[in-house]
Amino acid sequence: MSKAVAEKLISLQRYFLWSKENGRNGILLVKWEVVMAPKKAGGLGIGDAVIWNTALLFNWWWRFSKEDCPLWKKVVCSCNNLNSNEMLCSQPVPTRRGPWKDICQLQISEPHVREKIIRGLYMDVGNGRTVQFWEDIWLPHGVLKELFSRLFSVSNLKGSVIGNCEFWDGLEWI
Incomplete structure (x- = not known):
């Protein structure tokens, strides 16, 4: 999901939590960081949409490298000119817009976290x-x-x- 979509999703979540019945802004009783925090830490456990999206994209990235050649992988490779026998990080990024372009361009904000993930593969x-x-x-x-x-x-x-x-x-x- 693009940054704009993630920001819109967060905006809708905030609107849902803090708006009044007539659509006006309500009183912010708690910081957004507290709302996103895990329940164990006193939050609502909503989490950060950007982090959730990164985790889901990485799950597909991982499945691409681990699963032999199921039908979904054949379709993805055919549509995006990918080689099913190579890891995504060693292939050119697809030119078509869509989720597989995002998956191939997977950006993890912390470079050391990205390196640990890739080293673990x-x-x-x-x-x-x-x-x-x-x-x-x-x-x-x-x-x-x-x-x-x-x-x-x-x-x-x-x-x-x-x-x-x-x-x-x-x-x-x-």
């Missing part, structure tokens, strides 16, 4: 035949071709999947 490599070694985010620190650009520039395996970049050395898988 991982890509299941499986047999290594669908995840690209250099281009996909399969390690917590990011895309390897960006982290090790000089090594990438001399690599003979630029388009390889992880399954092709390993070998047996005696009894050890390298």
Whole structure:
């Protein structure tokens, strides 16, 4: 949801709580921050619409990376030119307006919180035949071709999947 929609929603919530029957403004008996606060903290537990929206968007972002390929994911990928085998953070933002553009552009106001969330995600490599070694985010620190650009520039395996970049050395898988 856009900032304007969130502000309108908050405005409607405030109007509902503090307006009189005839539509006039009533007396503000308590601060809005107290109304939004959790019930355990003495508030009404309404919460912040922007935070709720961010949490819901992130839930879809997480489901996209975790669920194999259900019908909803196929439809979303088809409509927005997304690759179902890649994480959203490594794909270009859809050009069409709509919820998936917001999900791909998910902005969390605190950069350290965003980094913790992304670090907590991982890509299941499986047999290594669908995840690209250099281009996909399969390690917590990011895309390897960006982290090790000089090594990438001399690599003979630029388009390889992880399954092709390993070998047996005696009894050890390298």
